[in-house]
């Protein structure tokens with residue numbers, strides 16, 4: 005029997021506890037949606053004020069040099085690289101995850117010209133699949149998209165496969181692939197691998213270089229806490245830099261943008277994957293957020309994330325076992341990312357009732373209640389309190405109100 009007092013004692017001994025105060029968290033809110041939109045780091049407010057008032061307001065265009073705005077995509081990319089096991093010079097912050105996927109797919113396919121199959125997972129995040137579908141039409145070279153069995157990726161790999169594109173941590177059930185093993189299986193049959201780290205970066209330890217990954221993308225506004233619409237990032241392993249030919253051959257990726265030559269020549273290294281002018285305000289917020297994550301010990305973060313995961317499921321068993329919730333995803337904590345999901349036929353109105361009571365998670369069709377577990381600002385007692393609200397909403401039938409059944413545009 006777990007008690008709230010016991011969890012308060014866990015919090016008192018938590019080596020990460022002091023990070024909570026570095027975030028702005030609204031009074032009374034238990035925020036379990038940091039996997040979808042991270043909260044505001046307090047330092048981002050100060051940083052944005054400086055960028056707006058001083059760098060934009062006073063320094064104006066001189067800031068591109070004086071405040072190194074021009075170096076931001078690579079500087080920030082290298083910092084993100086430290087969170088995902090990438091040595092410097094292989095990551096840039098740029099564009100959105102969707103666009104970066106398109107850029108990497110379009111760069112990878114010509115590297116395997118004689119192969120016409122792209123392998124992914126039907127249950128992948130839809131935009132990833134849409135990007136493949138759109139590019140296949142655009143290329144008109146007879147490519148096909150093949151869906152692998154998520155529990156046996158290797159079975160879908162053969163000598164026709166050009167690219168394997170997978171999301172490392174599934175957005176619905178948090179299942180996580182063994183990146184090194186899957187990458188090796190793809191390489192053994194001559195395919196290249198694109199990893200989507202949208203639910204991994206800032207959430208679980210990632211070792212792109214050590215896993216031998218070819219390409220990766222990821223999101224700035226989820227576990228990296230970079231703010232709504234924050235720039236995404238992309239990774240290209242150094243061994244591929246000379247060969248990748250950017251499809252969006254923009255001037256920011258040119259070898260000498262300020263020569264204003266009418267002929268494109270790619271910059272050496274990762275810089276060629278840049279396209280247009282970086283969004284300086286958004287990048288500045290993301291940089292502060294990444295700096296904050298880099299202060300935390302990743303091993304301690306992972307340990308706490310796994311403890312929160314186990315605690316969440318244990319509390320659901322203890323307090324809510326009669327309400328028909330089904331836990332999803334692997335029971336082996338080492339095969340999970342940092343979010344938890346429950347399925348329930350009335351998932352949508354139940355989640356609206358929770359949000360109305362300041363317990364914020366989200367809903368994913370058709371029946372998933374999803375909760376992000378973020379060790380830097382969540383306390384163990386927060387999970388106790390959240391599950392107590394869930395119990396109350398179910399026991400009283402409060403979820404069964406007409407207002408909670410009206411679907412909003414964003415769920």
Ligand SMILES: *Cc1c(COP(=O)(O)O)cnc(C)c1O
Nearest residue numbers: 100101102129131171175200202
């Ligand atoms: C969140 C997410 C995206 C989002 O892409 P955007 O271009 O930022 O809208 C893409 N892929 C996965 C796997 C995601 O989880």
